[in-house]
Each structure stands twice: as structure tokens, then as C-alpha cells.
Amino acid sequence: MFQGPFNESIIKRAREKGIIEINLINIRDFTEDKHKTADDTPFGGGAGMVLKIEPIYRAWKSVSESRGECPVIMLSPQGRKLDQDLVKSLSKEKGLILLCGHYEGIDERVREAIITDEISIGDYVLTGGEIPAMVLVDAITRMLPGVLGDEQSKLEDSFYNGLLDYPVYTRPREFMGLKVPDILLSGNHGAIDRWRKKESLKKTLLRRPDLLEKKILNHEELSLLDEIKKEIAGGENG
Numbered sequence: 001m002f003q004g005p006f007n008e009s010i011i012k013r014a015r016e017k018g019i020i021e022i023n024l025i026n027i028r029d030f031t032e033d034k035h036k037t038a039d040d041t042p043f044g045g046g047a048g049m050v051l052k053i054e055p056i057y058r059a060w061k062s063v064s065e066s067r068g069e070c071p072v073i074m075l076s077p078q079g080r081k082l083d084q085d086l087v088k089s090l091s092k093e094k095g096l097i098l099l100c101g102h103y104e105g106i107d108e109r110v111r112e113a114i115i116t117d118e119i120s121i122g123d124y125v126l127t128g129g130e131i132p133a134m135v136l137v138d139a140i141t142r143m144l145p146g147v148l149g150d151e152q153s154k155l156e157d158s159f160y161n162g163l164l165d166y167p168v169y170t171r172p173r174e175f176m177g178l179k180v181p182d183i184l185l186s187g188n189h190g191a192i193d194r195w196r197k198k199e200s201l202k203k204t205l206l207r208r209p210d211l212l213e214k215k216i217l218n219h220e221e222l223s224l225l226d227e228i229k230k231e232i233a234g235g236e237n238g
């Protein structure tokens with residue numbers, strides 16, 4: 001499942017540059033019976049299977065003995081919901097061990113014995129923790145120095161942090177009567193920058209006011225927001 005996302009594009013380049021290292025571990029390789037049994041039926045009965053603790057414990061022990069101490073994160077629907085603040089703080093760790101289940105539950109004692117954090121990627125049900133693990137790796141990797149171009153990182157650090165993106169356009173200037181805003185063709189970079197900031201704020205106010213409430217706004221942002229609110233009250237533009 002991991003071969004596509006981890007061997008393409010930005011993640012591939014980050015691995016090639018040695019910025020990140022990803023090791024995939026199959027807990028079945030840490031079973032000791034002939035059938036490589038990693039799961040069993042639940043005590044107390046009921047549907048579904050439960051991942052056994054021993055193979056997971058042995059896999060974890062083998063990794064932490066060679067790599068040293070680091071957070072052990074289980075991807076689970078019961079976890080703390082992932083957001084950019086959590087991504088940022090995890091991006092500062094030297095290493096992470098990610099544990100994901102597929103279809104089935106994991107013996108509760110795995111949590112007690114080895115798990116330090118539990119993370120969900122949102123309130124919807126998937127078939128396993130693999131895609132959430134890929135999401136986490138992807139989001140963390142793009143935060144690491146040297147992964148994105150310098151220009152992209154500067155953008156992230158400055159104004160647009162915590163706001164929705166402003167609209168972008170490329171050639172042609174007109175398509176089926178749909179025009180590119182004149183200001184973007186004006187060559188006035190001060191005015192373009194202001195327009196973009198305003199569009200970012202407008203879109204965030206209209207679609208995600210919760211994001212605006214979290215963000216500490218500077219003078220320019222507050223005054224742009226004031227303009228936007230007056231325009232909306234006046235029934236102009238959408």
C-alpha cells in the first residue's frame with residue numbers, strides 16, 4: 001500500500017536527499033509460528049479479529065533498540081484529531097514509530113505497553129490506519145527544511161499561514177468569457193500583494209470563520225477585514 005505515495009514526487013525526493021528515512025515493517029515478520037499469525041479472535045466473543053500484542057511488541061523492540069527512544073504513534077479513530085499545529089510539533093522529533101491496524105482492532109495492552117500518542121485524521125471511517133500514516137508522513141515531510149523550495153517556505157511562514165489560499169490564474173487571459181482579474185495584469189506588485197491578502201481573508205471569513213478566530217491578525221489584516229465586512233454589508237461582490 002505504501003509504495004505509491006512514498007516513492008513519488010516530493011516524498012521520493014526527500015528520501016533521496018536523505019532528509020527523511022522511511023522503514024516499512026511488517027508485523028508478520030515478527031510472528032513465530034508457521035502461519036505467521038498476527039491476529040486472533042477477541043476474548044469475550046464478537047465479530048472481527050484483534051491484532052496480537054507479541055508480534056507488535058517484538059517489532060517495536062527491534063526498532064527502538066536500533067534507533068533509540070522516540071514517540072510511538074498509533075493511528076486510530078480514537079486519537080487526537082490531526083491539525084497543522086500537531087504536524088509542526090511532530091516535525092521536530094528526531095524519529096517516529098507509526099503503528100497502524102487494518103480492518104481489526106489492536107489488543108488494548110499494546111496501548112499501555114508501548115503507545116505514547118494516538119492520532120486520527122478526521123471523523124470518518126476508513127478501512128485501516130495505513131492511509132492516515134501516509135497522510136501524517138506527507139504532512140510532516142513538507143514541513144522539513146530543504147523539502148519545499150525556498151519561495152514556498154517563505155509563503156508558509158508569512159501572511160498566508162492559517163488562512164485559505166487566494167485564487168490563482170494562468171494563461172489565457174480570457175477563456176469562454178471568463179477573465180483574469182485586471183489587477184494581476186497591472187504589474188503593480190504592492191497592489192497585487194494587497195489584493196491577494198484580501199482575497200485570502202475574504203475566502204477564510206466566508207468559508208472557515210473558525211480559522212480566523214484562531215489567528216492573531218496584524219494591523220493590515222484587520223483593516224483589510226474591515227473593508228471586506230463593509231463590502232459584504234453593502235451587498236457588493238460575493
Ligand code: 9D3
Nearest residue numbers: 075076120121122124125126127128129132
Ligand atoms: C469507528 C469504527 N470502529 C467501530 C467498531 C471500527 C473501526 C473501523 C475502521 C476501527 C478502525 C478502523 C480503521 N481506521 C483506522 O485505523 C484509522 C482512522 C479512521 O478510520 N479514520 C480517521 N483516522 C484514522 S486513523 C486510523
